[in-house]
Amino acid sequence: MDLKEFAHRISIRVRTFDIDSQGVVHNSVYLKYLEIGRIEYRKSFGYKILKNGMFDDGLKVVVVHNSLDYKSFAFTDEILTIYTRISWIKSSSFEFLQIIVNEQTKIIICEGRGVCVNLNQETNKSEPLPEKFIKEIKSFESNLNIIS
Amino acid sequence: MDLKEFAHRISIRVRTFDIDSQGVVHNSVYLKYLEIGRIEYRKSFGYKILKNGMFDDGLKVVVVHNSLDYKSFAFTDEILTIYTRISWIKSSSFEFLQIIVNEQTKIIICEGRGVCVNLNQETNKSEPLPEKFIKEIKSFESNLNIIS
Amino acid sequence: MDLKEFAHRISIRVRTFDIDSQGVVHNSVYLKYLEIGRIEYRKSFGYKILKNGMFDDGLKVVVVHNSLDYKSFAFTDEILTIYTRISWIKSSSFEFLQIIVNEQTKIIICEGRGVCVNLNQETNKSEPLPEKFIKEIKSFESNLNIIS
Amino acid sequence: MDLKEFAHRISIRVRTFDIDSQGVVHNSVYLKYLEIGRIEYRKSFGYKILKNGMFDDGLKVVVVHNSLDYKSFAFTDEILTIYTRISWIKSSSFEFLQIIVNEQTKIIICEGRGVCVNLNQETNKSEPLPEKFIKEIKSFESNLNIIS
Numbered sequence: 001m002d003l004k005e006f007a008h009r010i011s012i013r014v015r016t017f018d019i020d021s022q023g024v025v026h027n028s029v030y031l032k033y034l035e036i037g038r039i040e041y042r043k044s045f046g047y048k049i050l051k052n053g054m055f056d057d058g059l060k061v062v063v064v065h066n067s068l069d070y071k072s073f074a075f076t077d078e079i080l081t082i083y084t085r086i087s088w089i090k091s092s093s094f095e096f097l098q099i100i101v102n103e104q105t106k107i108i109i110c111e112g113r114g115v116c117v118n119l120n121q122e123t124n125k126s127e128p129l130p131e132k133f134i135k136e137i138k139s140f141e142s143n144l145n146i147i148s
Numbered sequence: 149m150d151l152k153e154f155a156h157r158i159s160i161r162v163r164t165f166d167i168d169s170q171g172v173v174h175n176s177v178y179l180k181y182l183e184i185g186r187i188e189y190r191k192s193f194g195y196k197i198l199k200n201g202m203f204d205d206g207l208k209v210v211v212v213h214n215s216l217d218y219k220s221f222a223f224t225d226e227i228l229t230i231y232t233r234i235s236w237i238k239s240s241s242f243e244f245l246q247i248i249v250n251e252q253t254k255i256i257i258c259e260g261r262g263v264c265v266n267l268n269q270e271t272n273k274s275e276p277l278p279e280k281f282i283k284e285i286k287s288f289e290s291n292l293n294i295i296s
Numbered sequence: 297m298d299l300k301e302f303a304h305r306i307s308i309r310v311r312t313f314d315i316d317s318q319g320v321v322h323n324s325v326y327l328k329y330l331e332i333g334r335i336e337y338r339k340s341f342g343y344k345i346l347k348n349g350m351f352d353d354g355l356k357v358v359v360v361h362n363s364l365d366y367k368s369f370a371f372t373d374e375i376l377t378i379y380t381r382i383s384w385i386k387s388s389s390f391e392f393l394q395i396i397v398n399e400q401t402k403i404i405i406c407e408g409r410g411v412c413v414n415l416n417q418e419t420n421k422s423e424p425l426p427e428k429f430i431k432e433i434k435s436f437e438s439n440l441n442i443i444s
Numbered sequence: 445m446d447l448k449e450f451a452h453r454i455s456i457r458v459r460t461f462d463i464d465s466q467g468v469v470h471n472s473v474y475l476k477y478l479e480i481g482r483i484e485y486r487k488s489f490g491y492k493i494l495k496n497g498m499f500d501d502g503l504k505v506v507v508v509h510n511s512l513d514y515k516s517f518a519f520t521d522e523i524l525t526i527y528t529r530i531s532w533i534k535s536s537s538f539e540f541l542q543i544i545v546n547e548q549t550k551i552i553i554c555e556g557r558g559v560c561v562n563l564n565q566e567t568n569k570s571e572p573l574p575e576k577f578i579k580e581i582k583s584f585e586s587n588l589n590i591i592s
Binding site for chain 4: 168169170171175176177180183199200201202210211212213214215217218234292
């Protein structure tokens, strides 16, 4: 994957409590890192995340799938850069594609994918993403696959 | 402290992700263990904890103080017993006194104290605990200090 | 998926700190639950997990892939049952297939897959799983796909 | 407490997974925030934290006591500033005094204290802090209580 295609990135520092009994970042912690990337990605459009974990765009978007491919280990106090882009968008869902890289060594630590679905606020059933949302992603992403 | 004075206990198992970069249970994780003890203590009276983290007793009780004295280390897969009692009760507050013991070796791992305050649902200001609450604790605890 | 095919299961209780700002179990926490299932699965063969997060079988097995499909939400104090089985085994790798079910409602909360690889202790390169390991899994699993 | 007395500070952002079922930062998470402050405080002297969670100053310093006074709530996406200073130092121990403040509103969220003890690498018994360590703290802190 070409890091230049990732329009958003943010760095975090691995903390002592992110480490597990094997002495490396625990495999579940990467989902926290990926979520930081996803939220900051969306915030970069000017939206705010509210106390209830939803954005002030009026949408109810939830994660329905996550996958992680662990490529290397990460250790205490390392700085990791989380590269985030949206790879595809469908009527009511889209996918975050993300890469976590050790900032100093440039080694890829982890690749992640997360599929999000837009839900109806009342029924919790999937419903089409609004045009505004799709337009914003289209104009931000250079290599977006629009699946109709 | 005499473990016989602790009317409630529950055991948990240390998990790989509770361990930190020093190879021991992270100092913050003990507050999770203590909270498990406190919630199960209250549930033992027949109350249920609701989705919003409050009990179905109609009270809004929050933690205002926690302290921990670390006595020994805990490691992956060990079983820890959390001993819980209420040590004192005042008009609108009370204290959980807790000891965490390695179930196998009986070594004390940690001692904890947590002070809780009863808040008014609307104003969030402290207000007296209801008589029913105090009565329940009184009849459950053998060595309760009632501070008036 | 047929739950009867899952030879191992263990139940956990959702704790207040597993919940996130959306009021449901955070998507990363399920990887902790899955790991509990995987470790208890392996322990059920009589192996012990050591302080360093490895088993006393002399192997260095690490997770290289995790995926999660979120089917429903889980809330504070619910009991979740983690069903675990090994679905396939190759020369140096194998896959955990897992389902997390709400114990009371029997609703499926989450499905997970985790691919593990056996590494050489010194070189950290993948190497064939020992015969003993494969034999144990074979005799435990009723529906194991052996990929040669 | 006078914030001007705190020679070190660092800001963190509250993340969705720091929130608990009550919709606020979980009481255990503040110990993570405090640890970030303590580690960055020590790093500000030029020391590095190693993979095993110890600093490269050759010391084995562990936390033996933590206390937290919760003053107000913190919510998703807020920026919190962690003010850290060492308040007293004894032969083999010292105390971190810390305040967590909402960066925007300046409201105090939490006050924390952590007592650390210097251990002998082999015996794990307390032993006097080296002169160099005490000298460094002395010259950094404007209001240090030296207890002999």
